Amino acid sequence: MIGVNPNPSRFSFHIGKGLSDSGSGSSTDVLAAVSDCVDNGAHVISMSLGGGGHSTIAENVYDDAYDKGVLIIAAAGNSGSDGYHYPASYHVVMSVASLTSSSKLSSFSTRNDQNEISGPGS
Numbered sequence: 001m002i003g004v005n006p007n008p009s010r011f012s013f014h015i016g017k018g019l020s021d022s023g024s025g026s027s028t029d030v031l032a033a034v035s036d037c038v039d040n041g042a043h044v045i046s047m048s049l050g051g052g053g054h055s056t057i058a059e060n061v062y063d064d065a066y067d068k069g070v071l072i073i074a075a076a077g078n079s080g081s082d083g084y085h086y087p088a089s090y091h092v093v094m095s096v097a098s099l100t101s102s103s104k105l106s107s108f109s110t111r112n113d114q115n116e117i118s119g120p121g122s
Contacts, residue, residue, distance in 0.1 A: 014040040019049065030087075031061045034072070038065045042096055047074040050085045066079050066092035077110030089114045098122055 005011055018033030019025035037045050045065065062072055075101055077085030077095045080109065088095035088110070095114045098106035098121025106122040 012041075014042055016040075016042075016045070018047075023049075027055065027058060031058055034061055034065060036062055038068055042070055044070045045070060046098065048074070050075055050077045050088055052086055054084070054086055054089075058087065062087060062090045062092050076112075076115050077106045079110045080108045081110060082112045083110065084112060084114065085110050 005013060014037055016033035016037040018030035018036060027095070030047070034047075040051070067070055071094065072092065073094045073096060074088040076088045076095045077083075078098075083093060087093050091114075094111075094116050097111060097115040098109035099118045100106050100122050101120070105118065107119040108119075109121065
């Protein structure tokens with residue numbers, strides 16, 4: 001992994017990789033990466049991923065990170081529906097929806113009561 005850090009004396013990054021280079025992987029691998037980030041002092045975890053249903057085990061991992069002061073941000077999903085997609089729909093995870101260039105919700109963006117913020121995505 002290669003990152004850009006304009007001032008290493010001011011910011012430090014820890015990259016936790018939970019998916020393969022092709023973008024596939026398991027929930028177990030993602031949760032291990034989240035735990036690794038928390039264990040290494042992360043304050044913010046950003047995940048542009050989703051998949052699977054609700055899991056009490058996963059919810060406990062995200063709750064634990066939140067209780068340790070970690071902000072977790074995840075993509076709302078690309079279903080174009082109002083269904084719940086995880087990890088974005090866990091109550092301690094900030095769900096980010098996608099907007100078009102005209103600031104409208106992208107047709108593919110998941111839209112539900114868990115969306116907390118939105119930003120450019122199409």
